[in-house]
Amino acid sequence: MEEYYWDTKLDYLKRTRDLYYNDDYIEFLVKFVWKLTKPVNIVDFGCGYGYLGHKLLPLLPDGSTYTGIDKGKHLISRGRELFHDTPYETTFIVSDMNEIEIERTYDIAVSHAFLLHMSEPKRILQKMMNSVVDGGKIICFEPHWISGMSSYYLDGYEQSQIVQLGMLQKLYEKDAKQTGKDGNIGAKLPQYLSDLGVKNIDCRVSDKVNYLNPDVNIKEKEGLFHSLKEDGVGDVPENKETYIASLVKRGVTLEEAQEQYDSVLLFAQSFHMNSSLVWAPGMKITFGEITSK
Numbered sequence: 312m313e314e315y316y317w318d319t320k321l322d323y324l325k326r327t328r329d330l331y332y333n334d335d336y337i338e339f340l341v342k343f344v345w346k347l348t349k350p351v352n353i354v355d356f357g358c359g360y361g362y363l364g365h366k367l368l369p370l371l372p373d374g375s376t377y378t379g380i381d382k383g384k385h386l387i388s389r390g391r392e393l394f395h396d397t398p399y400e401t402t403f404i405v406s407d408m409n410e411i412e413i414e415r416t417y418d419i420a421v422s423h424a425f426l427l428h429m430s431e432p433k434r435i436l437q438k439m440m441n442s443v444v445d446g447g448k449i450i451c452f453e454p455h456w457i458s459g460m461s462s463y464y465l466d467g468y469e470q471s472q473i474v475q476l477g478m479l480q481k482l483y484e485k486d487a488k489q490t491g492k493d494g495n496i497g498a499k500l501p502q503y504l505s506d507l508g509v510k511n512i513d514c515r516v517s518d519k520v521n522y523l524n525p526d527v528n529i530k531e532k533e534g535l536f537h538s539l540k541e542d543g544v545g546d547v548p549e550n551k552e553t554y555i556a557s558l559v560k561r562g563v564t565l566e567e568a569q570e571q572y573d574s575v576l577l578f579a580q581s582f583h584m585n586s587s588l589v590w591a592p593g594m595k596i597t598f599g600e601i602t603s604k
């Protein structure tokens with residue numbers, strides 16, 4: 312039987328999460344924005360190996376708990392292993408979010424880079440809301456791809472040489488229409504939560520701006536370079552004909568697809584360990600309160 316896709320992506324998940332937030336920013340959100348001063352029970356939808364648990368539990372008051380739910384058996388067993396020798400109370404559950412029913416027992420439902428993979432995100436958001444007690448919170452850390460794509464600077468090149476923003480904008484919109492899965496969902500969540508009746512909605516943007524500095528030594532920047540490569544920055548495009556054909560199939564013109572191929576190829580050929588690259592992923596962090604009042 313073929314292995315579940317995300318179960319093969321543990322290394323990708325472990326090497327890329329640090330590109331999105333500085334630890335002090337997450338601490339700022341917990342302490343000053345969400346003001347979590349009492350123990351809370353958190354449920355993480357599509358938790359992977361428990362990334363959010365790792366980041367949040369050390370910042371939360373003693374007695375807080377973390378429950379991670381994911382379809383990936385391997386990811387979940389890795390999560391159990393990682394928390395095994397820690398003082399934190401954690402539970403990991405293997406389940407398909409489309410099917411699981413979760414009781415209304417949690418104080419906070421969270422997601423990180425999960426809703427973009429759902430073909431009916433509003434249905435899943437409702438499920439997240441239904442898992443939270445009255446007065447609790449929903450917090451979604453989700454991408455806004457076009458914002459990330461507009462936030463590259465590779466020294467020596469105009470942005471328009473390496474990223475075809477207009478084409479990508481159209482492509483993401485067409486993909487979302489065809490599949491329901493939306494890489495720009497981060498920017499839409501404030502409206503979606505409002506439609507579903509969430510109160511006191513607010514939205515922040517991730518703080519991290521990654522700078523690959525050509526003036527620092529290789530040892531210091533190796534980690535960042537490999538994380539960027541793992542996240543697909545400067546990916547070498549596959550076979551030209553296949554690449555172009557797959558873009559045209561997704562709804563862009565032949566000319567746009569060819570230009571996109573040339574840009575991606577140029578980026579791949581120009582990006583190396585000694586490049587000067589600045590990139591901000593621009594994740595959106597949307598949150599609000601579940602209240603019957």
Ligand SMILES: C[S@@+](CC[C@H](N)C(=O)[O-])C[C@H]1O[C@@H](n2cnc3c(N)ncnc32)[C@H](O)[C@@H]1O
Binds near residue numbers: 358359428
């Ligand atoms: C990009 S990963 C993010 C994982 C984790 N939240 C993180 O940021 O490290 C997307 C996750 O969603 C999970 N996922 C996708 N579809 C799912 C479903 N129908 N039910 C449960 N989990 C699902 C995948 O298994 C994967 O772990």
